[in-house]
Amino acid sequence: MGAKLLAFYDQASKEFSAVGRMKLAMLTLISSVKAGDAPDSPENIKKFEAALDKLRHGPK
């Protein structure tokens, strides 16, 4: 449960370090602490993908 969401945090760390993790939490409203317990639902995954995309390309 939440493994896929935690993977997004790992990815954000690799690409943007701690600031990226914070921004990801801010955009998804789910911190890594809670992501572990959150379901890997299509909705959550979509939200994290969109947030990571926003980190990479900036707000559209």
Next chain:
Amino acid sequence: MKISTKLTVFYIAVIAVFVLLAASLMSQTVAMADGYEHLLAAPLHDMDAARVVQVDFKKQVQEWKDILLRGHAPDDLARYTKQFHEREAIVSASAKALAEHVDDSAVKATLDEFVAAHRALSAKYKEAYDVYLNGGFDFKAADKVVRGQDRQPTDLFDRAVMQLDDRVRVSVESQTVAIAAGRTRALGLAGGLLLLLGIGGLVIVRGILGRLGKLKAIADRLAVADIAGLVIDISGRDEIGAFGSSMKGVHAALEELLSVANSPTKVS
């Protein structure tokens, strides 16, 4: 619904209520003016005309007495006879006109009776006038012919005036009742609408202030990084809901920051 939309709707509702109240007041004023206009056009007008006829009739009788008292002088006789006939014609014409104008059948019947009695009295006066002239200004003989004859028309006209007076009183009472009913209706409408507005406004303000209070409590905790067990349960599609959502982001970011800070393998 957004707070700005709620406030705009509330503002429009306040304006609508005041427009409605103004329209209601205007309608009541128009109805009241119409009522008084009707009162002035019919019952009061008839009453006024009746009092004029009543006075004219008394003047006619007075002219007759002047003929008897001073008719021995030719000039006075001519003058008072002329005035008597003028007054007699005025009374007859005015009473007939009033009987035709009045719309109350009882008053009309009384006035018709008066017109007939007045006509009969005129014949008596003519007879008495001839007795007066032919008897060498014998006022006693002339008076004997018409003595007490003016009593019936006088009583009839007094009755007509009383009937018209009753009619005026009834019209005024019904107008007063109508005005009181209109006033009660307007007050009820105004009170009801203002109460609705008051309750609506109170609900809106309490809803906004309650949620702002929650938001402030959350902001106070976030300001000192006190996020242990913090749950941000502010939702909604208005500005406060949007602000609550931002707070959730700040909360998540702060949580993440503390997580990173407390992590043994800190992220670089």
